[in-house]
Amino acid sequence: MSLALSPAARAALSDWLAEERALNGAAENTIRAYGADVTAFLAFLAEYDGAPAGPARLATVESRDMRAWMAHERGRGLGARSLARALSAVKGFFRWHGRREGFEPTAVLSARAPKIRRKLPRPLAEDAARAVLESVGDHARAPWIAARDAAVVTLLYGCGLRISEALGLCGRDAPLPDSLRILGKGGKERIVPVLPAAREAVAAYLRLCPFETTPEGPLFRGARGGALNPRLVARAMEQTRARLGLPATATPHALRHSFATHLLAAGGDLRAIQELLGHASLSTTQAYTAVDTARLMEVYESAHPRA
Template sequence: MSKADVLEDWGNHLAQGRRRSPHTVRAYLAAARLLIERTGAANWASLAQLNTAQLRGHLASRRQDGLSNASTARELSAIKSFVKFAREQAGLAEEGAPRLRGPRIKKGLPRPVTPDDATNIADLVEGMAQDDWVGARDRAVLLLLYGAGLRIAEALSLNGNDVPLGETLAVTGKGNKQRIVPIIPAVREAVAQYAALSPWPIEPDKSLFRGVKGGPLSPGMVQKAMARARIALGLPATATPHALRHSFATHLLGAGADLRSLQELLGHASLGSTQIYTKVDAATLLDTYRGAHPRERDD
């Protein structure tokens, strides 16, 4: 078995067996390729025999390449999964994944935007586009993130079968997990406007959101459109498309939504992922207090 065969099997396992996203597959394949090149282990038997010291040495060399703590933690996760799979392929499944501890990562709080900023961003993105249909498209995508809490990949995965939108939408998220999200009138109207203006036919099994050449719209184009609007509005670099999803969660929590309901709406696998928004909401309240309380103001 060659290195190419090993990587092909690994990629197929991730994409088809584990249903990982294309981005994750690329990252995990890159980590596996580097491990093979640096250790010389190029088949399942030799990969299965890699010990903790060898893996730790490989990660140390990656740190010397300039890898950050967060990137090292991600690469460690990829390597552990790869070696575990190698041991399964070599008939050593009982040994499981190698025991390695990665660097401690301090999680920062998500940076939500205000409701007014979210609306202004969507409106400005529409107004700055060169073509009306492109502006309607980008506005519809951003409102799906802010108005329905979708991830950008989830919004761009919609196809012609999903329109016209109803009061709810079935969304397939991470881990192929499906959830139902409510769709407010403003989001339905924005998507309907885009569908009416699009020069490309809305076909059942093809991407709803298209690029200017007719292919599926890429996340990068949405990110660029939002970056232009963010700069024009004088907002910080943290005002990204994903920040709109954070804002959806934070604003719902501030309005009284409970954590379990929010977990379902966001498609989080664990409640722990949702609980971070309680800290965001507390931070927002504190900022408001500091700005309003007479003893906290400079004047």
């Protein structure tokens, strides 16, 4: 696809990505996504025009070009969320490129992202979450693996960690302290309190684990001693929800949702929950208030004497 880019456009994209990495601290996964999205847009322009998009063409992108690109992307099956992300990357590149080259990319910056219907988190009920923690290791092939799976899901539910954050813990993090310093998405750091139940679950796993714990090595190990694959945690959850009769939405990530929802239901402060989850925006955390309200209405409609 990069063959459809002019050398000047390719150089500009490379310079922008380098600046995003160096000055704005964008993560490598973000850089790769930005590069792919902008490259796809420039390749579309090349195909649309029948010639690689050079600097002069970039300065004359019109609203109809943007509409054609977005229609093309939707036509090949790109969802609203993915298209919105791609449009954001394209706008970022053109904003930077316009400043550098002295033109105003009005048509690009005024393009409207598709509306995204936000999906509400699907948490587990409190008794279901407890049942998962108590039984997730029931069918493990070894006691240490049962203890490992229990420790991981306890961290997800008890501390609100993402699966990548839990599996990113190293030997130097054990024994778990009263609070953990977690490096989350986009390099955002947060302090997460550790409940006694989580400390005890990890300690129980480490007592049984047959592999040596080294400061730089992974805390959670697979059956052969390597870093635990998140797919194995997902599989343990699949087996557990089948035994407990839970819906398909009972995934490892649902335990993080459950952590936030149950905290909110118990009177937790929304700002504090935002900090615990590591959300960059409060609007992301506010989705849990919609879950709580929806549950309240269900209870009201089923229990009210006039319902």
